[in-house]
Amino acid sequence: MSKLVIVESPTKVKSIKKYLGSDYEVMASMGHVRDLPKSKLGIDVNNNFKLEYINMPDKRELIKSLKDAAEKSETVLLATDPDREGEAISWHLAQLLSLDLNQANRVTFNEITKSGINSGIKSPRTLDLNLVDAQQARRALDRIVGYKLSPFLWKKVKGGLSAGRVQSVALKLIVDREREIEKFVPSEFWSIDAKLLSGKKTFDAKYYGNVDDKKPAVISCREDADRVLNELTDADYIVSNVKKGLRHRQPAPPFITSTLQQEASRKFNFTGQKTMRIAQQLYEGVDVPGYGVTGLITYMRTDSLRISEEARAAATSLISSIYGNEYVPDKQRYFKSKNGAQDAHEAIRPTIVELKPEDAKQALSTDQYKLYKLIWERFIASLMTDCLQNTQSVDITANDHLFKATGYKVQFPGFTVLYEEGSDDAKNNEGALPDMSKGDILKLKKIVPNQHFTQPPARYTEPTLIKA
Template sequence: MSNLVIVESPSKAKTVQKYLGQGFEVAASMGHVRDLPKSKLGVDIENDFEPVYVPMKDKEEVIASLKKAAKKADKVYLAGDPDREGEAISWHLAQLLDIPMDAPVRVTFNEITKTGVQNGMAHPRSIDLDLVNAQQARRILDRIVGYKLSPFLWKKVRRGLSAGRVQSAAVKMIVDREKEINAFKPEEYWSIEAKMTAPSSKKQFDATFVGMDGAKTELHSESETNAVLARLEGAQFNVTGVKKSVRRKSPAAPFTTSTMQQEASKKLGFQTSKTMRAAQQLYEGVEIEGMGAVGLITYMRTDSLRVSDEARASAYKYIEEKYGKNYLPASPKVYKTKAGAQDAHEAIRPSTPELTPERVKDSLTPEQYKLYKLIWERFIASQMANALMDTVSVDIDANGCAFKATGYSVKFDGFTVLYEESKDDEENKVLPEINPGDVLKLKNIEGKQHFTQPPARYTEGSFIKAMEENGIGRPSTYASTISTIINRFYVERDGKQLKPTGLGEVTTDLLKAHFKQIVDTKFTAQMESSLDKIEIGEKDWVGTLKDFYGDFSDTLTKAETSMEGKRVKVPDEETDEVCEICGKPMVIKIGRFGRFLACTGFPECTNTKKIIKPTGGICPLCGKKILAKKSKKGKKYFGCEDNPTCPFMSWDTPVSDKCPKCNDGTTLFKKGGKMFCLKEGCGYEVAIKKEK
């Protein structure tokens, strides 16, 4: 008997094939095989939003191959990813391969391990039409917004623009944050910091002024601060109270999609798309030396914190063998999944905890290794005992002025021996032995001026957290949403920060004025909630689309009427560049292919040029700046700014380190695990220190 199992990718197919063995052929659909047509709406709005699906142009050969394989097979199993998209792909395949919708052919794998695959194959079910309808509703909703709203933006702002149900709300969040920053007015405040010693030790410690005459006191000016300092002249600093306690510090929960993306952004500097790409590879299977293809993590799109008993037992075994019984918790750690989360999958964890990062390191790419190490350590730590901190709080009085000093030290390191969240990285702050009644010796005291700070721009990590808190998008869409708003030039990266472009600000203001619901975070969150209810069968997908479309269509008609004959100008971004042809200033504009420099003398002067950023490196041939460039095929390389006069170019990346052998500021380059000098006759190279 022959069985055909259809998964989504070749790497997943290879891993699953290994566990199924003879009698099974595993093929890949390469993702979706059908979709709405690109050239038209593809949705019959008048006929209950009936979608018109067509085979995707680049999937014709794949479809033909799958049909041929299905005809030969006695049984076909549809094993797309265990989520809405995977269910929809399975539904499309069932229609193309003439498989009845009630046939038990749908199998899902939460992890691509022998156990995970065997469990999935042992429990086939029919296709879940609620899941399919939730995906269809999302796809049709996004298609309607995109196809109806984008032409409005073409007429009023610029051709080629796009609007989206989630992307437009996401851009508004970034635009609103920028407006907060620009409107922020800093306020002055002061602090008083004292350095003291106790009778028991010569080691200095810090104490901070907190109030006077029994009340908490805030200092808003230098004069207020000087008045307190004057009162403290010659004062005796007496210890009025010492409070000692033990603080328990609990480990963070294992990863969900959102927390994994946030932590990879903070700890590894990964962009969200890079994190999800590496996670997909780890889930689908990687060739491990001596083991073949192995799926290293559980499914990476989840907002559940649930952990299986088997995985917990494996973690306990490792913890006890590595650290000892006292590092096991008194009772199993159970983490509460937030309300409204989908609990179909476990938290993200290593599928085989015994496979430590070091065990598989040589078989992984650097990105895969770093992410696997992060996931593995986070999971193992989540199953470990709490850390215990000895804390001390000291109250000090000096002529009615109150100061406080705090200290802490690690009593038992617990889970922190392995992993801490990035925000928790801190050193011990140990106070000397201090007792009530001690008279402290003042070594130094000074007032310090401070100013309140504006809210920070979002990083990818903090933006994902904000989207999750606001209910914008879902774990499976965070990465694609960020990529979309950047690729469409509504948002740009400024270092690690996300900053709106002029185009993003103008478009958002236009949508806020005429399509308030589309950019409203609460409305977008309600829509996501409706889609979730369709998924569990609590809401009808056609009714949901009808409710949305009625208001949306009326709003679009009103907007087109009120904006008749009007256009919105995208502001140009000023630069210090001067046009080499006419001498006028150049500005940054956004065109179909991105940002470029244009002369303000247009139309008399039509000079334009690419924006090229210096790398900070110095050309080893002529000493001028090294610029990051792209070849005709889009591959990044580095070349001298004096091209074509200077022929220098390199595929290797310039770094901030300078060559110690040349000792003249010559830039070093890196490739693989080495840094080296490219200056003729030098030959210096050094291995890059590996991350611990």
């Protein structure tokens, strides 16, 4: 008799069966097989919130096929996705197939590769009922909130709208931000920018205030700006202080679910849903020439920054061979996950570290290639050396007034030869300054007052809402 392995997605069936061989039958549950009824609440709130599950009507034939296959098999292994939802699906399958919950019939695959599959198959465990309870609590909240609030929205707003555990909180964040914007009263302020010449090189300096000011001066109106400009008439611009330093820019850590969604939105304008759909495809398996059908990334629902030592060693070897030993840190870089992070999975990383994006491009759709390249580059860059920048901060006095200028020049690019993280904020145009010394006399090319108004908080974008 063969062993039956049940996964969630039909895409994974082919990938996994290739590695397990003829002794195993692999079938897909196509997601959930049981759920709460649509015709009623389905929760007995007076009986410890007992959930009343029913077999999903569109899964009748599939459930019958799974039962028939289970009866013919010596062992049934539940290999649904390694998260709360997957654990709950396995629990429902165990109920339907009358499996003993005390037996070790649950297996998980952090990556759909030969080593990942073999490791999972060799390490069966019992179902994690705490994870199952967590998923059921979420499902109950979804139903209680949505079942009560959605009909209210249909009456008061329009049909087809829904309210839920996550939607409603996100909506409150958006509404609160909109109210902040509506209440916001802009305040006027002015800046003064000077374009100065040192030798043959020009650079920009910003007005700070009087030489004795501990904080930047606030110029609140045109009259105050004009007063400063008048006091600067015919002034000599002299370098009063130069501070030089070396700045280390560290690479960002490898992706977790939220940061992957944020970065894909910034760089490709992908929605969070689209990002996760494409990541699921890369995780479940793609037919790559020379590798066959194999998963290209580790499991994409994770908040852990942990990296396996095998992947770390492979990345270090790759960095050395492509860029040279100077791009490998003297001390290995380890990233700390946030408090409360679940450490069951690794960070999101390529499963075949040596498979460069260009080498996989022909096997991938345009969007799959974009996301794989993003994940691959972020992971490799995270284990490269810092970017080293020579910094220079210059104080310039003009009569009793002070201007400041800062700049940097890259001494060693480090990880930036491969990857630069996107940002939700305006870009800093800081560049290299001419080399200056205390006492240098500068030539004023132009001085410009600029009117500004304080801005209200920005409306949420998808990446900033995810981050919130």
